[in-house]
Amino acid sequence: GGPTRSCMQPLVPGSLVATVLAAVVAAPVLADRKPSRSTPTDPAVVMDHYLGNTWNWSEGGSYWGSGGDFQAIWKGRSYGEGKWYVTTQGTLCYDAVWTGPNDDGEVGSEEFNLCWRHVTDRDGQVWQKHHEENDWYRLNPEKVSAGNVIAGEFKRIKSGLAR
Secondary structure, three states: OOOOOOOOOOOOOOOHHHHHHHHHHOOOOOOEOOOOOOEEOOHHHHHHHHOOEEEEEOOEEEEEOHHHEEEEEEOOOEEEEEEEEEOOOOOEEEEEEEEEEOOOOOEEEEEEEEEEEEEEOOOOOEEEEEOOOOOEEEOOHHHEEEOOOOHHHHHHHHHHHOO
């Protein structure tokens, strides 16, 4: 299903999920249709790509830690925290609560469940697509950094919003 939302006010202008989605799917290559003759990517391949790594977004990023721990930051003012998993069909998902200021500067939280399908084409190229979008993108290893490179900023944002 789609994102689950609490009764809190939206966190940022428009929708946080739309903003984060735009950042995540933005890629240096153009979007495409689903590759022909593709099959779901082996879950172990998807797990290896993300586990212990940071997925760098245009204005933030997400860390996919061991034990399913998920952390993310956006625009230096919002953070997400929860759990992540990979399905048997190679779909990467997270369930997280995002916390940040809304348009009036009041801090609120929203729960989101977001997923990205992964398929492998006949040439071995892995493709991904957000579950609510139609466009497919080549999985770009250059957007992933080893380790938790957002840890410091995540801690700063979280402690700043907790005041």
